[in-house]
Amino acid sequence: MKKHNFYAGPSILPEYTIKNTAEAVLNFAGTGLSVMEVSHRGKEFVAVMDEARALFKEILDIPQGYEVLFLGGGASTQFCMVPYNLLNKKAAYLNTGAWASKAQKEAHLFGEVVEVASSKDANYNYIPKGFSVPEDADYLHITTNNTIYGTEIKEDLDVNVPLVADMSSDIFSRPVDVSKYALIYGGAQKNLAPAGVAFVVVKTDILGKVDRPIPTMLDYRTHVEKGSMFNTPPVLPVFAALQTLKWLKQQGGVAEMQKRNREKAALLYDEIDRNKLFKATVTNHEDRSLMNICFVMNEEYADLEKEFLDFATQRGMVGIKGHRSVGGFRASTYNALPIESVKALVEVMQEFERKH
Amino acid sequence: MKKHNFYAGPSILPEYTIKNTAEAVLNFAGTGLSVMEVSHRGKEFVAVMDEARALFKEILDIPQGYEVLFLGGGASTQFCMVPYNLLNKKAAYLNTGAWASKAQKEAHLFGEVVEVASSKDANYNYIPKGFSVPEDADYLHITTNNTIYGTEIKEDLDVNVPLVADMSSDIFSRPVDVSKYALIYGGAQKNLAPAGVAFVVVKTDILGKVDRPIPTMLDYRTHVEKGSMFNTPPVLPVFAALQTLKWLKQQGGVAEMQKRNREKAALLYDEIDRNKLFKATVTNHEDRSLMNICFVMNEEYADLEKEFLDFATQRGMVGIKGHRSVGGFRASTYNALPIESVKALVEVMQEFERKH
Ligand SMILES: Cc1ncc(COP(=O)(O)O)c(C=O)c1O
Ligand SMILES: Cc1ncc(COP(=O)(O)O)c(C=O)c1O
Ligand SMILES: [Mg+2]
Ligand SMILES: [Mg+2]
Ligand SMILES: [Mg+2]
Ligand SMILES: [Mg+2]
Numbered sequence: 001m002k003k004h005n006f007y008a009g010p011s012i013l014p015e016y017t018i019k020n021t022a023e024a025v026l027n028f029a030g031t032g033l034s035v036m037e038v039s040h041r042g043k044e045f046v047a048v049m050d051e052a053r054a055l056f057k058e059i060l061d062i063p064q065g066y067e068v069l070f071l072g073g074g075a076s077t078q079f080c081m082v083p084y085n086l087l088n089k090k091a092a093y094l095n096t097g098a099w100a101s102k103a104q105k106e107a108h109l110f111g112e113v114v115e116v117a118s119s120k121d122a123n124y125n126y127i128p129k130g131f132s133v134p135e136d137a138d139y140l141h142i143t144t145n146n147t148i149y150g151t152e153i154k155e156d157l158d159v160n161v162p163l164v165a166d167m168s169s170d171i172f173s174r175p176v177d178v179s180k181y182a183l184i185y186g187g188a189q190k191n192l193a194p195a196g197v198a199f200v201v202v203k204t205d206i207l208g209k210v211d212r213p214i215p216t217m218l219d220y221r222t223h224v225e226k227g228s229m230f231n232t233p234p235v236l237p238v239f240a241a242l243q244t245l246k247w248l249k250q251q252g253g254v255a256e257m258q259k260r261n262r263e264k265a266a267l268l269y270d271e272i273d274r275n276k277l278f279k280a281t282v283t284n285h286e287d288r289s290l291m292n293i294c295f296v297m298n299e300e301y302a303d304l305e306k307e308f309l310d311f312a313t314q315r316g317m318v319g320i321k322g323h324r325s326v327g328g329f330r331a332s333t334y335n336a337l338p339i340e341s342v343k344a345l346v347e348v349m350q351e352f353e354r355k356h
Numbered sequence: 357m358k359k360h361n362f363y364a365g366p367s368i369l370p371e372y373t374i375k376n377t378a379e380a381v382l383n384f385a386g387t388g389l390s391v392m393e394v395s396h397r398g399k400e401f402v403a404v405m406d407e408a409r410a411l412f413k414e415i416l417d418i419p420q421g422y423e424v425l426f427l428g429g430g431a432s433t434q435f436c437m438v439p440y441n442l443l444n445k446k447a448a449y450l451n452t453g454a455w456a457s458k459a460q461k462e463a464h465l466f467g468e469v470v471e472v473a474s475s476k477d478a479n480y481n482y483i484p485k486g487f488s489v490p491e492d493a494d495y496l497h498i499t500t501n502n503t504i505y506g507t508e509i510k511e512d513l514d515v516n517v518p519l520v521a522d523m524s525s526d527i528f529s530r531p532v533d534v535s536k537y538a539l540i541y542g543g544a545q546k547n548l549a550p551a552g553v554a555f556v557v558v559k560t561d562i563l564g565k566v567d568r569p570i571p572t573m574l575d576y577r578t579h580v581e582k583g584s585m586f587n588t589p590p591v592l593p594v595f596a597a598l599q600t601l602k603w604l605k606q607q608g609g610v611a612e613m614q615k616r617n618r619e620k621a622a623l624l625y626d627e628i629d630r631n632k633l634f635k636a637t638v639t640n641h642e643d644r645s646l647m648n649i650c651f652v653m654n655e656e657y658a659d660l661e662k663e664f665l666d667f668a669t670q671r672g673m674v675g676i677k678g679h680r681s682v683g684g685f686r687a688s689t690y691n692a693l694p695i696e697s698v699k700a701l702v703e704v705m706q707e708f709e710r711k712h
Pocket of ligand 6: 631635
């Protein structure tokens with residue numbers, strides 16, 4: 001039976017990435033060796049790292065003055081690296097979910113933290129607006145896509161202080177005006193690569209302004225200076241990231257991804273709204289994530305939740321159980337998910353509706 | 357032409373690891389999905405993580421009271437995590453090479469550092485002995501195998517303070533009396549897995565004794581509590597590590613590895629000693645590494661260095677160029693390197709000798 005991969009992360013990757021990585025595990029760049037057993041200083045991998053960085057810049061249209069880094073440790077390590085490198089006195093955080101609030105927690109170790117707004121009161125089911133940011137904040141931290149709650153900031157904010165964004169779960173899903181950000185980071189395991197590598201896009205002139213000493217590996221300048229090769233980078237995840245970047249370019253880049261992601265999301269949200277059994281947890285349409293679509297049973301049908309999960313699973317739907325803090329269902333519709341998978345899920349929802 | 361992989365790291369892995377990983381990239385545990393695109397919370401990967409931890413403990417014969425962690429970020433991140441978690445007032449470091457000295461450098465950010473001995477005076481070509489460790493040191497840090505210089509501490513030291521060891525390049529190469537260590541760590545990209553995961557073996561009762569606040573991701577307790585699943589672990593590198601652990605067990609474990617590694621090293625050191633063209637950089641036999649075998653041209657033949665490198669490369673030897681701080685050649689003979697590769701190198705050395 002065909003599987004439809006709706007996992008929230010690690011999550012579906014393009015066939016192109018999977019096929020090329022499987023090949024490279026057996027024979028990398030004609031070396032006769034596996035990509036898992038070649039030196040990161042060999043010319044073949046140095047070429048991969050250089051091309052990955054260059055393509056990342058090209059596809060996201062990154063202006064001069066920024067560097068792209070590939071680091072180990074996941075997005076969670078960035079939660080402390082950001083304040084370690086950027087927080088001198090005070091930082092502002094927008095609390096839109098579990099990840100946003102974990103990022104905020106780390107900042108407390110490094111200085112004063114101002115929460116500019118929070119949607120915690122409503123289980124994070126909307127994006128707060130109209131908040132103001134203290135002018136003397138070293139930066140404002142936002143989480144553009146809230147993977148757990150299915151809300152998304154789909155436009156680049158204009159703010160009066162340097163803007164730092166966790167884009168773990170919506171990187172490359174739409175065009176981004178990078179010039180509005182001081183730093184963008186994320187775990188690569190949603191729209192880019194297998195787990196094990198984080199990406200950082202950093203405006204280099206914001207670095208070097210804090211007084212504290214920074215451990216070498218946590219200092220962005222280390223990795224900027226050494227082109228992400230200060231120590232052994234996660235070779236295979238970076239190789240796989242390059243494959244996805246090539247695929248992205250072939251497919252038409254982020255503008256095309258945005259178009260497809262809008263189509264997929266419209267299809268599924270429309271069905272959720274229409275179908276008598278289900279309702280979306282995010283009611284404010286403009287806040288609805290194009291990447292993680294959360295829905296629950298309508299009150300009258302609450303006892304059908306388990307039955308629908310089994311019903312859908314038996315029909316090839318994978319990873320649609322909602323996160324425990326929201327319940328219900330979550331269908332993640334990342335770049336690599338074909339519209340056919342969304343259509344298959346919609347059909348399953350309709351078939352289930354007919355049964356009840 | 358058959359390639360012989362002597363890379364220092366990332367380096368040769370067992371065929372078993374490569375084959376099983378290539379298969380899992382296409383279809384993981386019968387899921388029909390790639391190991392690169394499944395949730396780390398899915399039962400299939402949770403089983404991988406559990407089995408990897410259990411086998412790691414079994415093969416290294418780890419006593420009660422210790423935990424095994426798989427973390428992102430590489431061994432270099434451990435250079436700061438160790439003092440962050442363990443250094444209250446003072447730490448002792450044995451300086452046996454570039455990595456040892458990088459580890460030591462990070463400790464200065466956290467307290468007083470005592471260098472108990474150093475072989476820097478002789479370009480790190482021996483292991484200092486007979487040093488004494490301050491009784492009030494929070495720990496002594498050693499690097500058991502010095503990947504760059506080819507020296508190795510092949511026995512477990514008895515010391516009067518908690519012992520911390522970087523075993524990046526000799527983990528699983530011999531039996532270790534883990535009870536003599538408070539913490540063992542390393543990048544997995546030599547004897548265990550592809551780059552992108554570090555292992556940590558920690559005696560849990562040494563944690564929680566420092567006063568400073570520790571960022572969540574840098575706190576070993578976070579990962580002990582969550583079984584290395586606090587955040588998304590490097591899924592594919594952990595999967596590959598499990599394959600190598602299974603292979604290790606099949607082959608007879610670390611005692612068998614030690615036997616093979618001794619045979620391989622004896623073969624190559626004997627040839628280096630015998631051959632008129634070459635000499636070993638580590639003259640003290642007991643300090644000679646079984647993992648990284650460094651040699652240079654004898655003075656009279658110094659101008660043949662480039663010619664030998666080309667000669668050997670043309671005959672399938674990969675990664676034998678020495679590190680720039682030592683020059684000459686380095687043949688890394690990790691667990692997965694078959695004795696046939698060492699024999700092939702020895703033949704190439706003899707053939708080259710006959711030419712000159
Ligand atoms: C928005 C967001 N930020 C951060 C993280 C944490 O990433 P990691 O597991 O790589 O630390 C996640 C993981 O799902 C996420 O969705
Ligand atoms: C003994 C030793 N320690 C530490 C490191 C650094 O490891 P990583 O590149 O994973 O940070 C190396 C890398 O070769 C090493 O050989
Ligand atoms: Mg969230
Ligand atoms: Mg409805
Ligand atoms: Mg060294
Ligand atoms: Mg000789």
